[in-house]
Amino acid sequence: MSPRPSAYVLLERVSNLLRAELRSAGAADELEPVHLQALDYLDRANAYSNTPLAVAEYLGLTKGNVSQRLIALERAGYLKRTADARDRRVSHLALTAKGRSLLRAAVPPPHWREALAALPAESVDRLERGLLDLLRALQLAQGGRSFGECRTCRHFVVDGGRYACGLTREPLAAEQTTKICREHAAPELPKTA
């Protein structure tokens, strides 16, 4: 049959389509893709990871640039900022109600929601497994942070029904454990054939 385009080509295409959709999804509120992505990240980040620097690392942009984007988002009422209790240099960002409602409407972009909903379960499954493997391989190749969910981390500890982070030795609230942690480390390598 017709040979398949390579994975890279497909990913590039998907990436362009996503960016285009995000652009049009944010256009109504005069927001660029980067804004929606920052908001989406912050909505999914745990308490260690909802800082300007973490957003910059997640998006692969400079901290100076991201700082300005976040200030703009805060000024427009999508974010609110709280100071860190222990380290007075760091600030934590949380979505306001306005931010959350924007996010609910705009991301995933409408057509993507449709498309993913229409996709048969086995396709979604293939996609997720393939992407997870790719992300692990990329992580290995470039050695950045993995930004995985807290509870999938090597340092995640369950002790007598209570959760904790083995790295910072701090206890974790239940809702923190399903969020993105910038200190995330994958438990082990996938066994390759």
Place this chain on the structure above:
Amino acid sequence: MSPRPSAYVLLERVSNLLRAELRSAGAADELEPVHLQALDYLDRANAYSNTPLAVAEYLGLTKGNVSQRLIALERAGYLKRTADARDRRVSHLALTAKGRSLLRAAVPPPHWREALAALPAESVDRLERGLLDLLRALQLAQGGRSFGECRTCRHFVVDGGRYACGLTREPLAAEQTTKICREHAAPELPKTA
């Protein structure tokens, strides 16, 4: 076991990583992601599809903007332009030797090449199949152009060992048939469960 992040979240993450890698891959030559993507597209586009407008549609950007990017790329010696023989409004873009050598070095970005090479065949297979299904679903949901390979198109005709496009009724050189066509239409819907 640990529940998997949703496909959308994974795609968003992959998309960010790709953009970051492209940014750094192009930085040495003072090129932005958009330039590398335009060059990459043009390198894979067939004779119907190597025009400024097609690039704009592929990238989801306005033709005015893309026109300026392409002028910059041409001025920097990565592209050369030829006028269309029949329609004097359209111009065709081809990579120069300089353009091709840049592309070979920068895309896919080094770490992605490594990662994809390191990925077991079954993961790549899952990824490609999952992404293809997603692209078809997106195509259906948003109704844009599919930008598939010429020979996978509904209008592709093989007649006595010769290739032709059933839409324009023109004969196709063999090397055209493996390239991207902006008029591409998928042959049929995937049979969903």
Place this chain on the structure above:
DNA sequence: CCAAGTGGTATCGTCGCGATACTATTTTAT
């Protein structure tokens, strides 16, 4: 306690981007 390191902001210049307006050419109607 001082030096080095770190999270964050301010500011500057470049240029990607959409919007708009325009030209030149082709296609379609009448």
Place this chain on the structure above:
DNA sequence: ATAAAATAGTATCGCGACGATACCACTTGG
């Protein structure tokens, strides 16, 4: 045949995303 509509592309403007650099406040570690 010719006017009107559509199409490919460019020019230009304003905005603001982005990296680079410099800087400040705070923390950490000798």
